Amino acid sequence: MSDPNLQKTPLNAVHRELGGKMVDFGGWDMPVLYPAGTIKEHIRTRTSSGLFDVSHMGEIHVDGKDAIPFVNHLTTNNVEKLVDGQAHYSALTYVNGTVVDDLLVYRFGPERLLLVVNAATQDKDWEWIRSHSDGFDVDLRHASTEYCQIAIQGPSALGILQGLTDTPLDEIKYYHFSNGTVDGVASIISRTGYTGEDGFEVYADASEAVRLWNKMLDAGNYGSEDGILPCGLAARNTLRLEAAMSLYGHEISEDITPLEANLGWICKLTTDFIGRDALAEQKRAGLTRKLVGFEMTDRGIARDGFDIYIDDRKSGFVTSGSPAPFLKKNIGLAFVPAEFANIGQEIKIDVRGKMLAAEIVPTPFYKRAK
Amino acid sequence: MSNIPDNLKYSKDHEWLNVEGDTATLGITDYAQEALGDVVYVELPNEGENFNAHDAFGSVESVKAVSEIFTPVAGEVIETNEDLNDTPEVVNDDPYGDGWMVKIKMDNSGEADALLSAEEYAEFLESEEE
Numbered sequence: 001m002s003d004p005n006l007q008k009t010p011l012n013a014v015h016r017e018l019g020g021k022m023v024d025f026g027g028w029d030m031p032v033l034y035p036a037g038t039i040k041e042h043i044r045t046r047t048s049s050g051l052f053d054v055s056h057m058g059e060i061h062v063d064g065k066d067a068i069p070f071v072n073h074l075t076t077n078n079v080e081k082l083v084d085g086q087a088h089y090s091a092l093t094y095v096n097g098t099v100v101d102d103l104l105v106y107r108f109g110p111e112r113l114l115l116v117v118n119a120a121t122q123d124k125d126w127e128w129i130r131s132h133s134d135g136f137d138v139d140l141r142h143a144s145t146e147y148c149q150i151a152i153q154g155p156s157a158l159g160i161l162q163g164l165t166d167t168p169l170d171e172i173k174y175y176h177f178s179n180g181t182v183d184g185v186a187s188i189i190s191r192t193g194y195t196g197e198d199g200f201e202v203y204a205d206a207s208e209a210v211r212l213w214n215k216m217l218d219a220g221n222y223g224s225e226d227g228i229l230p231c232g233l234a235a236r237n238t239l240r241l242e243a244a245m246s247l248y249g250h251e252i253s254e255d256i257t258p259l260e261a262n263l264g265w266i267c268k269l270t271t272d273f274i275g276r277d278a279l280a281e282q283k284r285a286g287l288t289r290k291l292v293g294f295e296m297t298d299r300g301i302a303r304d305g306f307d308i309y310i311d312d313r314k315s316g317f318v319t320s321g322s323p324a325p326f327l328k329k330n331i332g333l334a335f336v337p338a339e340f341a342n343i344g345q346e347i348k349i350d351v352r353g354k355m356l357a358a359e360i361v362p363t364p365f366y367k368r369a370k
Numbered sequence: 371m372s373n374i375p376d377n378l379k380y381s382k383d384h385e386w387l388n389v390e391g392d393t394a395t396l397g398i399t400d401y402a403q404e405a406l407g408d409v410v411y412v413e414l415p416n417e418g419e420n421f422n423a424h425d426a427f428g429s430v431e432s433v434k435a436v437s438e439i440f441t442p443v444a445g446e447v448i449e450t451n452e453d454l455n456d457t458p459e460v461v462n463d464d465p466y467g468d469g470w471m472v473k474i475k476m477d478n479s480g481e482a483d484a485l486l487s488a489e490e491y492a493e494f495l496e497s498e499e500e
Contacts, residue, residue, distance in 0.1 A: 304434065
């Protein structure tokens with residue numbers, strides 16, 4: 001039985017019917033894997049398609065005359081560069097430059113933006129955003145419960161989804177979106193994702209979640225040899241790690257700035273946002289630590305939080321470590337002193353008392369063929 | 371329902387033992403492999419190592435998690451299943467057969483008698499589920 005204190009997405013009963021193994025994920029009752037298992041789910045997403053319930057993500061509407069200047073004041077990327085129908089990856093930062101949360105900013109119009117934030121942090125984000133709105137002509141609405149969000153990812157995703165919509169999907173560029181219908185249901189169809197594959201994230205009214213999910217499974221030939229597979233949080237994590245995408249609380253957090261996490265490309269220091277001065281100063285002074293990718297050279301798996309040693313000195317820590325099911329290697333991301341953040345640098349990782357060797361390698365670990 | 375062969379002994383840490391004379395072959399149960407998910411790595415001891423009862427002698431890792439493996443009996447490791455280095459997934463596919471992990475020469479073969487029977491292990495699993 002599920003814990004009544006946990007929050008549930010509109011697809012909760014569907015996950016249980018599919019045999020999903022449910023876990024408490026930041027206060028949400030979510031499937032960590034389905035009977036196929038994480039490895040199959042992961043590989044199927046790379047070779048065919050995977051379906052992910054990401055309805056737990058938070059949606060915050062920002063409407064009004066000052067929508068763009070307001071979000072520009074709060075986030076590191078430059079919202080003025082967005083055009084209607086475009087989205088970008090960004091971060092909410094504190095005055096000291098560390099990260100409140102990472103997010104997507106969607107522009108529907110000059111006075112209409114949608115922020116999509118992480119599930120576990122959405123209440124904190126909402127408070128942060130709301131408390132900084134004085135003096136801005138904006139109307140804010142925390143609308144998470146109104147939406148479902150379903151991600152269909154992988155090389156077959158476009159073909160499957162195209163069978164359910166009249167919107168010409170190949171005309172939607174990466175990090176762009178379109179208002180359309182999926183199986184007759186009004187949807188935001190966004191060419192975004194968190195897997196390193198081509199694919200879409202579909203936002204619709206929460207009441208339509210079960211119908212959309214089942215339609216996508218059917219259209220993707222769920223149950224057939226190479227058909228679509230529903231994927232749990234464990235596959236979502238290993239997919240994003242192979243693609244070296246950041247996870248809040250790991251690569252970025254209240255103790256880590258985006259610059260340290262290789263996210264300088266979302267920090268537009270020419271705009272005036274909360275945390276800009278601290279980031280500009282960090283950039284000027286030079287980073288003392290950097291996020292790097294590593295591959296285990298000894299047998300063994302590094303896990304989140306394990307200590308890194310270089311020249312017998314404790315020199316950093318693993319932010320995310322895991323087997324990489326598609327690459328069939330044991331990989332991870334870690335912070336090391338900037339002077340050692342070089343491809344080919346050997347490091348040691350304390351794996352439950354054993355010092356195992358690893359090597360710094362280029363990221364992303366996995367890049368799909370275009 | 372998980373598979374629990376009648377002819378084996380079981381521990382509350384979800385290991386199974388097949389006792390033949392003073393030698394015990396040891397692995398993890400069907401329930402344990404199911405709970406772990408896809409096994410990607412098995413760390414085993416060296417032959418000749420000695421362990422006390424309830425010592426951790428190795429670990430088994432899935433994509434998501436690490437679990438230590440404990441020996442419910444004291445003794446010396448006389449053989450390890452080196453095939454698991456290359457094919458750890460056998461632990462999922464055949465936990466009571468090709469997925470065996472170590473053979474232990476027991477210091478006191480009577481120690482195995484105190485372990486759970488198949489029936490008792492099934493009851494234990496049921497009580498865990500509640």
